[in-house]
Amino acid sequence: MSAIFRSLDEALAGIGDGAMLVVPPEYGGVAMEATRALIRRGLRDLHLVTLPASSLQADLLIGAGAVATIETSAVSLGEFGPAPRFAAAVTSGKIRIKDATCPAIHAALQAAEKGVPFMPLRGLVGSDLVARRPDWRVIDNPFAARDPIVLLPAIRPDVALFHAPMADRNGNVWIGRRRELATMAHAAAKTVVTVERIHDGDLLATEASAAGVLPALYVEAVAAAPRGAWPLPLAGEYPRDEAHCAEYARLAATEEGFRRYLDRYVYARAAA
Amino acid sequence: MPAPRPDGACRDEELLAAVILRLIAGLRHVAVGAQSPIPATAALLARHLGKGQPFVSLLSSARHNFFTDGGRELFDCAGQGRVDAFFLSGGQIDGAANINLVAIGDYAAPQVRFPGSFGSAYLYYVVPRVILFRLEHSRRTLVNKVDFISAPGTSPPGVYRPGGPVALVTNRCVFAFDRQRGRFRLESLHPGHTLEEVLDHTGFDFDRPERVPQTPSPSPEHLDLMRGVVAPLLAEVYPQFAATVFGFTRQEQS
Numbered sequence: 180m181s182a183i184f185r186s187l188d189e190a191l192a193g194i195g196d197g198a199m200l201v202v203p204p205e206y207g208g209v210a211m212e213a214t215r216a217l218i219r220r221g222l223r224d225l226h227l228v229t230l231p232a233s234s235l236q237a238d239l240l241i242g243a244g245a246v247a248t249i250e251t252s253a254v255s256l257g258e259f260g261p262a263p264r265f266a267a268a269v270t271s272g273k274i275r276i277k278d279a280t281c282p283a284i285h286a287a288l289q290a291a292e293k294g295v296p297f298m299p300l301r302g303l304v305g306s307d308l309v310a311r312r313p314d315w316r317v318i319d320n321p322f323a324a325r326d327p328i329v330l331l332p333a334i335r336p337d338v339a340l341f342h343a344p345m346a347d348r349n350g351n352v353w354i355g356r357r358r359e360l361a362t363m364a365h366a367a368a369k370t371v372v373t374v375e376r377i378h379d380g381d382l383l384a385t386e387a388s389a390a391g392v393l394p395a396l397y398v399e400a401v402a403a404a405p406r407g408a409w410p411l412p413l414a415g416e417y418p419r420d421e422a423h424c425a426e427y428a429r430l431a432a433t434e435e436g437f438r439r440y441l442d443r444y445v446y447a448r449a450a451a
Numbered sequence: 452m453p454a455p456r457p458d459g460a461c462r463d464e465e466l467l468a469a470v471i472l473r474l475i476a477g478l479r480h481v482a483v484g485a486q487s488p489i490p491a492t493a494a495l496l497a498r499h500l501g502k503g504q505p506f507v508s509l510l511s512s513a514r515h516n517f518f519t520d521g522g523r524e525l526f527d528c529a530g531q532g533r534v535d536a537f538f539l540s541g542g543q544i545d546g547a548a549n550i551n552l553v554a555i556g557d558y559a560a561p562q563v564r565f566p567g568s569f570g571s572a573y574l575y576y577v578v579p580r581v582i583l584f585r586l587e588h589s590r591r592t593l594v595n596k597v598d599f600i601s602a603p604g605t606s607p608p609g610v611y612r613p614g615g616p617v618a619l620v621t622n623r624c625v626f627a628f629d630r631q632r633g634r635f636r637l638e639s640l641h642p643g644h645t646l647e648e649v650l651d652h653t654g655f656d657f658d659r660p661e662r663v664p665q666t667p668s669p670s671p672e673h674l675d676l677m678r679g680v681v682a683p684l685l686a687e688v689y690p691q692f693a694a695t696v697f698g699f700t701r702q703e704q705s
Binding site (some may be wrong): 203205251254261265267272283302325326356359361422 | 464485486494511513518520521522523524525532539552553554558559560561563564565566567568569570571572573574575576577599600601602603606607609635689690691692
């Protein structure tokens with residue numbers, strides 16, 4: 180077994196207080212078991228970047244007090260309603276928010292992926308987002324007359340964290356068509372992955388499997404975490420646990436209810 | 452299966468899906484983002500009626516989504532001009548079609564915080580037919596001026612803006628948007644709703660014809676297709692919606 184493989188807690192040791200952490204959207208493979216482990220460990224002061232939006236994961240981390248800054252295009256529980264801990268933390272000023280739009284986060288990570296300092300993006304001109312983002316610039320397109328365009332500085336996260344169906348024993352990770360996971364890994368200094376299972380065999384051996392692989396080159400640590408996206412879905416593996424997500428939305432509506440949720444499902448690991 | 456309804460009766464969601472079906476007629480590629488179950492209903496019905504056309508991308512779906520290059524592909528595709536229609540809502544929408552998905556009150560210390568702008572601050576500019584929808588038509592949601600502009604309804608000359616809003620569909624009526632004038636025009640009133648009621652519940656000024664037509668109800672054929680063919684497809688992404696509106700509950704999948 181490659182040295183990349185660790186226990187879950189060991190794999191997460193590289194995510195320290197104050198880290199800039201990038202995570203995928205609900206449908207992209209969210210490392211929820213790892214998220215619960217980070218909260219149990221008492222992680223603080225994260226700069227959380229969501230590529231491009233988040234649901235339960237961001238709400239849970241914010242409610243648990245692990246986040247100082249969030250850069251996101253949206254945090255929502257989807258059909259289960261607004262993300263209550265996120266909304267409470269923003270309205271009370273407990274966290275700093277850098278409001279973005281989906282393609283801006285994709286593009287800023289692509290800039291890091293390419294090793295260039297910024298990326299231009301269409302749209303945005305005249306949006307209040309630009310007014311609230313002093314780190315974004317509107318310039319005149321140097322190749323055309325009178326064509327304002329927004330520049331976004333590269334986002335270079337310390338760590339990318341996600342959950343995937345499998346990795347082989349060399350640490351190559353199967354991501355299928357969730358290519359934003361590759362973008363995250365390319366952009367981040369380190370990538371930590373949890374997987375449903377270990378694949379016996381070389382995922383880079385055939386064209387069919389290699390096309391869906393994030394190579395071990397980018398991967399710092401892999402830990403096995405069966406049903407590691409629960410209660411969120413993992414494409415091709417299992418659907419969202421609707422009843423659990425509804426219970427979360429109900430409990431997290433109040434601070435006191437959220438504490439009960441943490442006790443029951445994070446600290447006690449009762450339902451894992 | 453849902454219980455049969457009285458002849459001709461349909462839910463608001465079904466009526467609005469039928470409106471959106473007409474607004475996307477003849478297009479090649481319709482994309483549907485997060486939290487847009489009514490547009491998704493219309494798009495999947497259009498695809499069924501068109502025997503596979505238009506292409507429909509449901510972004511949260513694994514089954515009804517042909518993108519293979521990750522989350523950015525939608526935005527790149529739209530930037531190339533290959534997405535013909537998209538759907539946006541807003542915590543607030545104003546009479547100039549500015550949309551607010553961020554907050555009510557002062558941005559730095561908001562009274563209410565919404566989820567965030569999603570892809571609106573880009574897609575509103577580059578997708579030729581953006582259809583706004585809002586199920587709560589009230590002075591709280593349809594305001595004179597939004598507190599925060601996630602994305603503006605129009606842009607001044609010189610700003611790259613091939614796209615923008617074409618209509619606003621609510622639970623009471625349909626507005627068309629005139630990009631030259633930067634204003635909405637009342638297009639039709641849904642059955643059972645009146646002009647006085649729309650005036651009472653709309654916080655912005657809008658144009659209107661002398662006689663406002665009624666929004667056509669969905670045909671029985673379209674209603675049957677929504678309930679029988681589209682609802683099971685929707686349940687993958689919008690299980691709550693499929694259950695509440697169409698009474699469809701999916702089987703546990705592996």
